[in-house]
Amino acid sequence: MGDKADVWQGTLALMVLTTLETMGPLHGYGIARRIEQTSGNLLSLNYGTLYPALLKLEQEGAITSEWGVSDTNRKAKFYKLTRAGRRQLERETQDWEQTTAILARFLSPAEEA
Amino acid sequence: MRNLRALWFRLSGMRSGRTETEFSAELESHLQMHIEDGVRAGLSRDEARRQALIKLGGMEQTKIAHRERRGLPWLEKTWQDICFGLRMLLKNPGFTVVAILTLALGIGANTAIFSVVKAVLLAPLPYKDSSRIVAVWTANPARGGQPLPSTAADFAVWKEKSGVFEDLAPSYDDERTLTGQGAPRLLIGYAVSANYLRILGVGPQIGRLYTDQEDRPGGPKVVLLSDHLWRTTFDSDRNVVGRPITLDGSPYIVLGVMPRGFNYPASVEIWTPAAMAPAAFDDFNHTYVRILGRLKPGVTLVAAQKRVNALEAQVAVVHPDTDSGNRVVLVPLREQLDGDIRRPLLILMGAAGLVLLIACANTAGLALARDAERQREIAVRLALGATRLRLLRQFMTESVLLAAMGGAAGILFALAGTHSLLALFPNDVANLNIPKVTAIPVDQGVLCFALFITLLTALLFGIAPVLKAARTEASGVTKESARGTVTTRRANRSRNVMVVSEIVLSLILLTAAGLVVTSLQHVLNADLGFQPNGVLALQIFLPPDRYPRDDQQKRRAFVAEVVRKMDALPEVKEAAATNYLPLSGFWGTTSFLLRGQAQPKPGEATEADNRAITPGYLRTMGVRLLSGREFTAADRLGGAQVAMINQTMAKQYFKGRDPIGEEINLSAADKPDWWQIVGVTGDVKAFGQDQPAHADIYRPLDQQPSPIIAFTLRTETDPAVMVKVAEETVWSVDPDLAVFQAIPMASLAAQSLALRRASSVLISGFAVLALVLACIGIYGVTAYGVTQRTQEIGLRIALGAQRAHVLRMVLGLSFRLTLVGLVIGMAGALASTRLLTSLLFEVTAMNPGIFLAAAALLMLVAILASYLPARRATLVDPMQALRTD
Numbered sequence: 001m002g003d004k005a006d007v008w009q010g011t012l013a014l015m016v017l018t019t020l021e022t023m024g025p026l027h028g029y030g031i032a033r034r035i036e037q038t039s040g041n042l043l044s045l046n047y048g049t050l051y052p053a054l055l056k057l058e059q060e061g062a063i064t065s066e067w068g069v070s071d072t073n074r075k076a077k078f079y080k081l082t083r084a085g086r087r088q089l090e091r092e093t094q095d096w097e098q099t100t101a102i103l104a105r106f107l108s109p110a111e112e113a
Numbered sequence: 114m115r116n117l118r119a120l121w122f123r124l125s126g127m128r129s130g131r132t133e134t135e136f137s138a139e140l141e142s143h144l145q146m147h148i149e150d151g152v153r154a155g156l157s158r159d160e161a162r163r164q165a166l167i168k169l170g171g172m173e174q175t176k177i178a179h180r181e182r183r184g185l186p187w188l189e190k191t192w193q194d195i196c197f198g199l200r201m202l203l204k205n206p207g208f209t210v211v212a213i214l215t216l217a218l219g220i221g222a223n224t225a226i227f228s229v230v231k232a233v234l235l236a237p238l239p240y241k242d243s244s245r246i247v248a249v250w251t252a253n254p255a256r257g258g259q260p261l262p263s264t265a266a267d268f269a270v271w272k273e274k275s276g277v278f279e280d281l282a283p284s285y286d287d288e289r290t291l292t293g294q295g296a297p298r299l300l301i302g303y304a305v306s307a308n309y310l311r312i313l314g315v316g317p318q319i320g321r322l323y324t325d326q327e328d329r330p331g332g333p334k335v336v337l338l339s340d341h342l343w344r345t346t347f348d349s350d351r352n353v354v355g356r357p358i359t360l361d362g363s364p365y366i367v368l369g370v371m372p373r374g375f376n377y378p379a380s381v382e383i384w385t386p387a388a389m390a391p392a393a394f395d396d397f398n399h400t401y402v403r404i405l406g407r408l409k410p411g412v413t414l415v416a417a418q419k420r421v422n423a424l425e426a427q428v429a430v431v432h433p434d435t436d437s438g439n440r441v442v443l444v445p446l447r448e449q450l451d452g453d454i455r456r457p458l459l460i461l462m463g464a465a466g467l468v469l470l471i472a473c474a475n476t477a478g479l480a481l482a483r484d485a486e487r488q489r490e491i492a493v494r495l496a497l498g499a500t501r502l503r504l505l506r507q508f509m510t511e512s513v514l515l516a517a518m519g520g521a522a523g524i525l526f527a528l529a530g531t532h533s534l535l536a537l538f539p540n541d542v543a544n545l546n547i548p549k550v551t552a553i554p555v556d557q558g559v560l561c562f563a564l565f566i567t568l569l570t571a572l573l574f575g576i577a578p579v580l581k582a583a584r585t586e587a588s589g590v591t592k593e594s595a596r597g598t599v600t601t602r603r604a605n606r607s608r609n610v611m612v613v614s615e616i617v618l619s620l621i622l623l624t625a626a627g628l629v630v631t632s633l634q635h636v637l638n639a640d641l642g643f644q645p646n647g648v649l650a651l652q653i654f655l656p657p658d659r660y661p662r663d664d665q666q667k668r669r670a671f672v673a674e675v676v677r678k679m680d681a682l683p684e685v686k687e688a689a690a691t692n693y694l695p696l697s698g699f700w701g702t703t704s705f706l707l708r709g710q711a712q713p714k715p716g717e718a719t720e721a722d723n724r725a726i727t728p729g730y731l732r733t734m735g736v737r738l739l740s741g742r743e744f745t746a747a748d749r750l751g752g753a754q755v756a757m758i759n760q761t762m763a764k765q766y767f768k769g770r771d772p773i774g775e776e777i778n779l780s781a782a783d784k785p786d787w788w789q790i791v792g793v794t795g796d797v798k799a800f801g802q803d804q805p806a807h808a809d810i811y812r813p814l815d816q817q818p819s820p821i822i823a824f825t826l827r828t829e830t831d832p833a834v835m836v837k838v839a840e841e842t843v844w845s846v847d848p849d850l851a852v853f854q855a856i857p858m859a860s861l862a863a864q865s866l867a868l869r870r871a872s873s874v875l876i877s878g879f880a881v882l883a884l885v886l887a888c889i890g891i892y893g894v895t896a897y898g899v900t901q902r903t904q905e906i907g908l909r910i911a912l913g914a915q916r917a918h919v920l921r922m923v924l925g926l927s928f929r930l931t932l933v934g935l936v937i938g939m940a941g942a943l944a945s946t947r948l949l950t951s952l953l954f955e956v957t958a959m960n961p962g963i964f965l966a967a968a969a970l971l972m973l974v975a976i977l978a979s980y981l982p983a984r985r986a987t988l989v990d991p992m993q994a995l996r997t998d
Contacts, residue, residue: 029143033150047143047168048175051136052182061118072149076142077135 012053013062014096017089020063020081027068027076028054054079062088120185136179140172190503194510201511208483209515211889212476216519216570218882219472221526222465224555224563226875228531230458231562232553234451239374241314242407246446247414249281249404249421253438255718256702260442262400264435267428269394271404271441275424277417281406282309283387284378289360290656290851294346297844299654299851300360300382303403307386310337312407313377320354320369328386336365337384340373360385361656362849377450378403379549397435406443418443437714450548454537456951457872463948464622464879469566470573471618471883475890476515477574478611482897484508484581505579512575513568520567527563528555534875539867577607608894609930615890616934616971617941619883623967624942625949626873626880631963632803632954633873636866639954642797642806643695644735645858648825649832650694651839652853655820659849668818669750674846676727679826682842684835686827689729690814693722694823695799696861697854703810705777707766712782721762721808722799725817731794733827734858741773741792749815757792762808777810788812801865803954825858832857872952887971888978895927896982906986907994916987923986927979928972935968942967 019034020026026034031054032047057063062085068078081089144165151161169175202209240246250260251267265283272281287304290297307328316322323335336358338347347353357364365385408417421441429436448455491504531553538550660668672690679688693700703723706712713719728744730736739760748755756777763772772790780786788810796806824843828835836855843852899906906919946958956963 027142027146028139029146046170047147048170048178051140051175052178055179055182059118070142070146072146074142074146074149075138076146077139 011096012049013057014089014092016050016053016057016079017062017081017085017092020079021086021089025068025078025080027070027078029076030070031079057085060088061085132183133180136176136183140169140175144169144172190506191510194507195514197507198511198514202514205483208479211893212479212515213519213522215472215475215886215889216516216567216574217522217526218886219469220520220523220563220566220570221530222523222879222882223462223469223566224523224527224559225530225534226458226461226465227562228527228553228555228559229534229537229550230462231556231558233454233548233550234447234458235558238446238450239315239372240377240446243446245279245408245410246312247406247408247417247443248446248449249406250442250444251400252440252442255438256720260444263402263404263441264397264400265389265393265402266395266397266432267425267436267439268402268404270428271421271424275417275421277409277412277420278406279409280308280312281404282306282312283389283402283404284309285387285401285403287385288654288853289383289385290362290654290849291346291358291360292362292849293359297849297851298346299853300342301380302360302383302385303378303381304385304387305405306389309387309405310384312405313375315372315375317369318372319351320367323368323386328388330388330390332386332388334363334365335368335386336360337368338370339382340371340375342382343370361658363658376549377446379450397432414443414445433714452548454548454868457537457868460625460949460952461872461875461879463945464625464876467618467622468879468882468886469570471615471622471886471890473570473573474611474615474618475886475893476570477577478608478615478890479893480512480515480574481577481581481608481611482894485897485901508579509571509575512579513571516567516571516575519570520563523567524555524560524563527559531555534871536871536874537868539864577611581607605898608897612891612894612927612930613934613937615887616931616975617938619880619887620935620938620967620971621942621945622876622880622883623971624946624964626877627963627967628946628949628956628958628960629873629876629952631956631960632952633866633869635955636803636869639798639802640796641695641802641862642736642795643858645862647832648734648827648858649835649839649855650697650826650858650861651824651843651855652694652697652699653822653824653843653850654853655822655850657820659847660820662820665818668820668822669815671846672727672814672818672822675824675843676729678842678845679824679839680729682826682838684829684838686829687729687733688824688826689733690727690822690824691730692725692814692817692819692821692823693799694825695734695797696801696858696865697823699821700799703779705779705810706782706785708776708778710778710782719766721758721810724809724811725814725819726811727814730825733825734797735827736797737795739793739795740771741790743792744811744813748813752816754786754788754816755791755813756788757794757811758790759794759806759809759811760796761806762810763793765808779810802862803866803869832859869952884971884974888974891927891931891975891978892982895923895979896985898926899923899982899986902986903989903994906989907991910989911991911995919987919989920983923983924976924979927975927983931972931975935971938971939964939968 015035015038016031019031019038023030023034028050029047032045032050036043036045054063054065058065058079062082063079064082065077065079067075070076144162147165147168148158148161151164152158154161156164166172249263249271251263252258252260262285268281268283272278282305284303284305287302289300289302291300307323307325310322317337318340320337322337327333327335338353343349343353353367354369355366357366359365360383371384408414418441421443425436425439425441429439494504495501534553535550538548655668655671660671676688676690679685682688701723702720704718704720706719726744728746728748731738731743741757744755744757758772758777766772767775772793774790776787776789778785778787794809794811797809798804798806799809800807824839826832826835826839840852840855843850909919910916942964943959950958
């Protein structure tokens with residue numbers, strides 16, 4: 001537990017969007033599990049925190065939800081990426097890549113100072 | 114966009130219970146899936162459930178996090194506060210109604226007055242960078258010290274050498290008679306140089322301005338029309354530009370029409386080129402130039418004033434006979450436009466502000482009294498774990514609610530009231546400089562102001578109860594309320610402070626109102642020196658093209674013929690004429706020398722108002738003849754030069770001697786022009802009832818014809834219905850002559866007092882309001898005090914206290930509080946009534962009678978207001994009292 005990173009504020013939304021893009025419509029539990037798996041179990045995610053994030057995305061129009069039936073034949077609420085959500089994902093991915101690129105420059109020894 | 118959308122969902126998510134159950138179902142399914150996975154991994158069902166819950170972070174916690182994201186928690190809490198606040202207000206309808214009314218009156222009064230202040234004093238001026246534009250006047254103590262026009266030569270010196278003006282432009286009065294457009298009309302006109310309009314920075318709405326080349330002697334005859342003239346007389350015809358109109362009998366090409374709202378100088382209808390010849394700027398004698406200037410950037414008014422006056426002092430050394438004693442006065446354009454209305458408006462705003470403060474104190478006092486009953490509620494809530502912050506919010510919300518309702522009602526009051534405030538701006542007033550105001554809009558700015566003072570009010574009256582609630586101790590009050598007998602000193606003190614401050618503020622307002630109303634009374638009782646009732650006046654300016662200066666005979670003949678014809682009208686008792694009509698705003702002076710008096714030093718010449726009248730004038734106007742004789746038909750051109758003087762002049766210059774038979778020289782010592790005094794008249798207050806009479810010299814109009822004529826008719830009927838007949842009589846003699854103004858003298862007299870009357874009414878209205886509010890406040894606080902002390906009083910009575918003693922005890926407290934308030938209020942009133950000086954007349958700002966009367970009235974009101982509760986205290990039944998609670 002101790003060496004698992006907590007999810008950074010704000011990055012959870014991006015993870016949710018990526019997950020929905022690769023996996024297609026998925027319910028909350030599925031999203032949570034998938035995020036953990038994708039991180040190679042390095043992330044410790046409190047599943048409960050996922051739901052406010054999902055609600056926020058839905059309020060912003062990035063995802064929609066509807067009730068459906070899971071693989072195990074259980075009634076569950078499925079979340080789906082909207083077109084606005086795809087655009088948001090694209091934008092935030094770019095932003096994120098830029099940020100990490102910049103940070104990488106700072107963290108790696110400078111060659112052209 | 115994204116945020117807006119989210120906000121909308123959260124707002125709409127606030128009240129939906131459906132999503133709550135839906136989320137429960139979603140969580141439930143989440144949990145089940147997790148448990149199933151756990152079971153599949155080999156855990157027992159209970160262990161799987163336990164782990165799933167741990168991983169989730171708790172069912173309720175998740176629900177709360179979800180709920181908080183779903184709605185807007187702070188908004189929900191506010192909504193709760195509002196609902197609770199409304200319930201509390203409904204529970205106390207008496208308090209609520211009184212508080213709302215009180216606040217509504219305070220806020221309404223302020224909003225209404227502010228709407229006037231905004232419309233008049235704060236409205237943006239439609240001129241380029243108007244803060245740098247100044248009107249420049251010359252004041253000279255020998256000519257009464259008021260700002261007057263300057264000479265063209267002075268203008269030229271200031272413009273060239275002062276170095277403080279970016280530009281300086283001359284103008285002068287230029288009334289013209291317009292003919293060929295219905296009845297002839299006298300138009301107030303200004304001859305202004307081309308750069309004058311550039312200083313104002315205003316372009317025409319159609320057509321163009323004249324150029325510097327056109328503004329020269331012998332230049333083209335061109336004219337600019339005001340928007341008002343264009344609309345009313347030329348039916349907004351755009352084709353009027355380029356066409357000639359007839360002014361004083363000559364064609365003038367209309368160059369353009371000025372935009373609506375351009376009215377500087379006020380009520381001017383036409384602007385023509387000043388066309389001043391270079392030689393005119395050597396003239397140090399004639400004071401007729403009205404100057405407008407634009408200060409250089411960075412030059413302050415004070416600095417400019419200093420510089421120009423230093424320069425003028427140098428000019429006075431070279432031209433002592435014309436310029437010594439001159440002081441140059443720079444008036445910012447804004448002040449120039451506001452004129453005499455500025456001070457009264459600011460005073461009214463101050464008075465309205467005091468009313469609002471009283472309203473706040475009143476509401477705070479009542480709220481404190483009411484809240485004391487809620488101590489237990491507060492204590493219970495604190496004990497149950499409510500945070501102090503939450504309680505403060507609750508109290509503040511209640512205050513804001515009250516204020517908001519008061520504010521809404523206040524705005525309604527203001528909407529209903531602004532119309533009547535137009536009385537501050539009488540139309541035809543001539544002896545005051547008052548801007549023309551035809552509408553007082555309650556616009557966005559005014560509403561913002563109302564909102565602002567509403568919030569301010571909430572803060573002012575809400576802070577005391579809030580602070581008190583904040584000090585409440587959970588344990589203390591629950592203990593105290595167990596028996597609820599003793600009120601803490603602190604609780605009483607804050608209520609007492611409210612009562613005292615109400616008394617203080619009310620006393621200030623009452624004394625102010627007393628002073629202003631007494632002044633009005635004095636003014637109304639002041640003798641005008643003539644009988645305005647039943648007199649119709651017609652003012653006429655003889656145009657110089659047809660009544661030239663060198664053809665005095667023509668002026669004489671015209672006046673004589675009109676007076677003769679008017680005299681013959683059956684409804685007219687007697688007709689007469691004069692040059693300057695009293696209260697008309699027009700006047701002129703002449704310097705004079707008594708026999709044996711040496712030629713005075715420059716700037717020290719004795720002057721008197723120059724009045725020319727026909728023989729019947731004193732009778733038609735009802736001016737008293739004190740001694741000697743009136744003019745007769747024999748006092749005409751060719752006869753002996755005779756004059757009458759008024760009482761002021763007789764007193765001032767003939768101390769104790771009989772002036773009859775004495776002679777005065779109306780020219781210089783070396784070339785005398787002697788006039789013999791044949792009569793002394795009573796004083797006429799030609800500048801308004803509240804202005805001192807000047808020294809007057811009357812001469813026969815026939816011996817001193819004037820281009821400015823006012824006919825005065827004493828009529829048998831209502832003078833107002835005689836206007837048409839009188840005008841037609843004038844036109845029967847000269848059909849092209851414009852009648853500038855035909856108005857009953859009584860209306861002129863009434864209008865000259867309109868501003869004073871309206872401000873008196875408003876200030877006394879505020880004072881009455883203050884008195885009523887103070888009365889309610891004192892009553893409320895005393896009544897509450899009695900209720901709270903019921904047990905104590907019951908105990909006293911049970912122990913043998915006399916009823917009279919109880920009465921004295923309750924009244925005594927009010928009496929002491931009032932006394933403290935009166936003492937502080939006296940100091941406040943003494944300090945503030947000095948601001949009223951401009952509204953006072955024959956009353957000093959520290960009139961002891963008015964101060965004492967106001968204090969006595971307040972004391973009486975305070976005693977009355979506390980008498981009812983005090984009497985109730987004496988009726989306390991000891992048995993009942995001891996049993997309460």
